[in-house]
Amino acid sequence: MCSDSMYAIGIGEKKDEVLKAYNKLREEGIEVELINNPKTLVDKLLNREIDGAVRGSLSSSKVIPYLREKVGKFYRASILKNPFNGEIFLLSPVGIDDIREDKEGRVKDKIELINYAVNFLKRNNIEPKIALLSGGRLSDYGRSREVDKTIEECEEILRHFKKTDEKLDIRHNGILIEEVLKKGCNIIIAPDGISGNLMFRCLGLVCNLEGYGAILLSKEEINFFDTSRNATWKRYYNAIKFMEKLIKIK
Structure with a gap:
């Protein structure tokens, strides 16, 4: 046909x-x-x-x-199939220059990215379930200043959405990507574009997780x-x- x-x-x-x-x-x-x-x-x-x-x-x-x-401006989100439940999930950012490098800009970009990703899933009749990833377990706080920064950033984003949309299913589980996939999260926000790109390459190109490319998320x-x-x-x-x-x- x-x-x-x-x-x-x-x-x-x-x-x-x-x-x-x-x-x-x-x-x-x-x-x-x-x-x-x-x-x-x-x-x-x-x-x-x-x-x-x-x-x-x-x-x-x-x-x-x-x-x-x-x-x-736009963001890229890789669409991959979750090996635990067979459903799709979005992984972003995956472009090394999609997110600004300064803390304030990075937080604003991630909030905007999440809003676009939520709208994309809802347009396709999928209930969004968001996971924020940081550089270590939450119990690792204090061991590394770089890890602390990523944890603090995720907590700031979490507070923002709890204030603006308390019904939104969003969580921060530290670095535990395996746990949020097991829980069926379908929007996974990496600490930055470099780590997101590495995650995509490990999952999609090394482990051969079925994927569909990366969609563009923007106002249009x-x-x-x-x-x-x-x-x-x-x-x-x-x-x-x-x-x-x-x-x-x-």
Whole structure:
């Protein structure tokens, strides 16, 4: 059965896995175009010549700055499948430059990111359950100034949401990502973009957790999925399939 929508995947120097995804999607009747120019990929999406785009194997350093130039501030959240319950969860930030480095800016960015992530899940009829990750167990407070800073930051964010939305399911479990996944949390906020990127690579690229790429979270709904150049064909394929589902929900 043919899809009425048109999508594009970026194709860079690493072509093999992108081509596998492209061929599989075409076999299923999904219209996909391969684009080797970062600006063309973004422009076609924003000009509505295509319904959705996946970065594929194009360089992040070429695609992401151009996207920011065109659409303004956004965050990236990787969509992965929870190995304990089979449901999806969002992991963010996963871009090394998505969150500001100063404490005040980082807290504000994370609050905004959480609000966007909550809205995304609610639009897709998923009840948000948020976990804030810091650099150690809560009982480790006082052992390392760097860890203390991450714990204090999470507690500040927690206080903010308890005041503004006391019904929101949000918790701070320190560094225990395994525990929050077992509890079914579906928005996991890493301490920063570096640790978030490392978590994604360990879970998605080393442990091969099924994933769908990273969605863009911002004021506007942008049908763009960021994907690693080191991903297998299945991740590019999954990104398009997930995007198809999102478009049908709207």
